[in-house]
Amino acid sequence: xxEETTAEIASFDWTTIPALLQDKGxxxxxxxxxxxxxxxxxxxxxxxxxRLVVSxxxxxxxxxxxxxxxxxxxxxxxxxxxxxxxxxxxxxxxxIQTTSFIAIFGAAGLAVGLALQGSLSNFASGVLIVLFRPxxxxxxxxxxxxxxxxxQVQILTTILKTGDNxxxxxxxxxxxxxxxxxxxANDTRRVDMVVGVSYDDDLDKVRKTIExxxxxxxxxxxxxxxxxAVSALADSSVNFVVRPWVxxxxxxxxxxxxxxxxxxRFDAEGISFPFPQQDVHxxxxxxx
Numbered sequence: 001x002x003e004e005t006t007a008e009i010a011s012f013d014w015t016t017i018p019a020l021l022q023d024k025g026x027x028x029x030x031x032x033x034x035x036x037x038x039x040x041x042x043x044x045x046x047x048x049x050x051r052l053v054v055s056x057x058x059x060x061x062x063x064x065x066x067x068x069x070x071x072x073x074x075x076x077x078x079x080x081x082x083x084x085x086x087x088x089x090x091x092x093x094x095x096i097q098t099t100s101f102i103a104i105f106g107a108a109g110l111a112v113g114l115a116l117q118g119s120l121s122n123f124a125s126g127v128l129i130v131l132f133r134p135x136x137x138x139x140x141x142x143x144x145x146x147x148x149x150x151x152q153v154q155i156l157t158t159i160l161k162t163g164d165n166x167x168x169x170x171x172x173x174x175x176x177x178x179x180x181x182x183x184x185a186n187d188t189r190r191v192d193m194v195v196g197v198s199y200d201d202d203l204d205k206v207r208k209t210i211e212x213x214x215x216x217x218x219x220x221x222x223x224x225x226x227x228x229a230v231s232a233l234a235d236s237s238v239n240f241v242v243r244p245w246v247x248x249x250x251x252x253x254x255x256x257x258x259x260x261x262x263x264x265r266f267d268a269e270g271i272s273f274p275f276p277q278q279d280v281h282x283x284x285x286x287x288x
Contacts, residue, residue: 039093046086054079122156125172129153139184144174188221189251191244195262196237198272203230203238209269210242213261219254220244237274 054075061071130153135141139150141160146168148160158175160168183189197206210228214220226244233239242262246254266273 035094039090042093043086043090046089047083050079050082050086053082119156121173122171125176126153126155126157128176129158129172134180135182135185139182141183142181144170144178146170183251184248187248188245189248191242191246191251191255191258193242193255193258193262194231195240195242196234196273197240197266198274199238201238201271205269206240206266206271209265209271210240210262213258213265214242214244217244217254217258217261219246219250221246236276 057078058071058075061074129135135143135150135153137150137153140148141150146160146162148162148166148168150158151161151167152159155172157169157171160170162168195206195210197203207228214226214228220226221244224245227241228243229241231239231241242258244254244258263273
């Protein structure tokens with residue numbers, strides 16, 4: 001330290017330091033306050049705009065009659081995504097570098113995606129189910145080896161209720177990866193029955209008896225016309241196929257009632273149901 005520097009230090013008015021620090025603190029406080037106010041304004045305005053965007057999307061989807069489950073999910077997804085952008089913008093308004101935050105979010109998203117591959121697959125399948133609607137709530141379906149009525153279609157799973165009142169939760173990906181049979185998709189269904197009679201029975205009488213039973217059943221539709229035909233000359237019986245059409249809701253009722261009615265009417269008419277039988281022929285061989 002030379003004599004000139006020493007002289008400057010000795011001549012410096014140290015009593016001005018508090019005032020300088022106070023002025024600097026005021027400047028920093030004002031600058032920080034402006035940044036906080038700006039960040040708060042960015043957050044509030046962004047939140048308001050997000051609400052407007054989500055509301056607009058919801059209204060458009062309601063006009064397009066989009067399924068409520070899909071509408072709720074998409075609105076929530078858009079809201080969360082946009083709010084992440086708003087928060088990052090607000091942090092940037094404070095003067096904090098957001099590059100590190102974006103990198104962290106990206107790494108976290110990758111890690112979550114790898115950890116939840118199965119859930120993401122179920123989610124994608126749930127969106128496809130809601131969009132293409134292979135079944136709806138209330139339909140009776142068979143998929144992924146399970147048969148039951150659809151109670152709920154959720155983003156990750158479909159909840160089915162079986163005929164014996166069990167609740168089964170099936171992952172959507174398993175349903176979309178399997179063959180889906182929707183028994184409620186159409187308004188009408190065909191009841192397929194096979195009736196076997198003896199070779200000794202009068203086939204015209206059998207046909208007429210079945211026709212009378214169908215005509216007496218109000219739940220059977222006139223159109224399409226029911227089919228009554230000889231389908232096979234089996235080992236022990238002559239088989240008739242009986243195929244009336246009914247409303248889908250009447251399927252099982254007609255199936256059960258017609259089976260019982262045919263048995264009772266055939267008994268009354270003397271038409272027999274043959275039992276499986278074999279003819280055994282015995283040959284006597286003379287001994288020498």
